[in-house]
Amino acid sequence: MVQKSGRSNPSRGLAGGKASKPVSGDNSSAPAATPPRKRGRPRAFEPDVALKQALDTFRQTGFSATSLDDLSAAMGINRPSLYGTFGDKRELFMKAYQRYRMETNALFAPAFDPKLNVRQMLEMVFAIAIKIYLSGEKGPRGCFTVMTAASEAMADPEIRAVVQKAISNADRTFAERFQQAVTQGQLPASTDSDAVAKLVSASIQSIAIRSRAHAPRTELEGIARSMIDLVAGPQR
């Protein structure tokens, strides 16, 4: 019943090339490139912003509880257009999740500036995490990876794989940074970088969980502070 579209898939050429758009500030309606207009009727929507709306909707209500009507309405796209551009609901979910990962990786990147010491890095990481998890027009949204791990990752091996990758990636990023801090003398030589990294990840995941349960911001910040002090020593 899968019915691979036998005819040429038009989104192929587009999807391959424009993976990431820098979203620069000067997008004043005149992308100087003036992309070569394709043959037929032009799209009435921007795939990237539509995908962002889909992501927001999925983050709000999760995969199962989000209907295609919800998505269609939030994205401002008719169902057939949605299908033609993003595939079925599951494909759309995967693309939205992929976008989420790119987006949040970019948001966290500044915290890993090598000029920052470990404490500064952690303070930035937690601040960014709390900001992300509490953002949202309709209340806090938590972490999409944690949400997905708790729900879809169970039954869907492919989704589980990307979630595993996201979690282990976070662990590894912290571990490498801590190991580096040990060699730089910012952390004691006895530090178990892998272990500490997983505990930091754990506290971030807990912040995500609690944020979705509407825990007060002070509670989230308290967890962050405790973890920072535990890793980098009490506040000077």
Added chain:
Amino acid sequence: MVQKSGRSNPSRGLAGGKASKPVSGDNSSAPAATPPRKRGRPRAFEPDVALKQALDTFRQTGFSATSLDDLSAAMGINRPSLYGTFGDKRELFMKAYQRYRMETNALFAPAFDPKLNVRQMLEMVFAIAIKIYLSGEKGPRGCFTVMTAASEAMADPEIRAVVQKAISNADRTFAERFQQAVTQGQLPASTDSDAVAKLVSASIQSIAIRSRAHAPRTELEGIARSMIDLVAGPQR
């Protein structure tokens, strides 16, 4: 106890209320417990075991992705009977969650035996948590509270309330135990019991998340070990 003699009902047990849950501790008495046979056609199922099946099903696939057909099949009960006994899907979910809380509270209780020191308490807690989260015929199941926080707690205030309660209850239980350990000299006087409690809760929540993403048991045990050593000092 209001045993009206007008109807001459020779049975113990409440006739009017439908909260008939006489499964008290003495169930291992003579096989002739002679349950007070009610008037009409007897039930063909045990409500408590049916509720357990419902809980298992909800834990597997979550609220939205579980259909009443799934529940009906898993519980071995027709839809109308299910309705008559447990109410609609959401009510059933609430009752299943309530049962989960009772069940897990009972499983964790031995770890809080006052005869155990802090390290022993933590080792038991983590061992029990990992055992619960990895149990399940069809793979790991994680923590139902964390699952629910990540999904239904968002849109449903009542569900959110019970999830909040479960989380804060865990925090408080740990905090009280740590505070007690401070007074007993098992932990340094400088210990911030509330903060440490939340970090322990956080690591448990992370273990739940990771278990659902099929993290290997050694990873979960590693997190537990790290947290225990962090709180109670390195292993002696």
Added chain:
DNA sequence: TGATTTTTATACCGTTCCGTATAAATTAAA
């Protein structure tokens, strides 16, 4: 026995779901 009470079993109802067929609309190319 027959009346009453309660549960079971089947089948149904209206709604929502996901996905698609179809035709109109809009563009570039011929």
Added chain:
DNA sequence: TTTAATTTATACGGAACGGTATAAAAATCA
């Protein structure tokens, strides 16, 4: 202008959904 290509808009179809009406079944009571 005609033709081809592509997207939009409407509407539909089968399936699954949550929930319930209805009658048969199984028990007690009179």
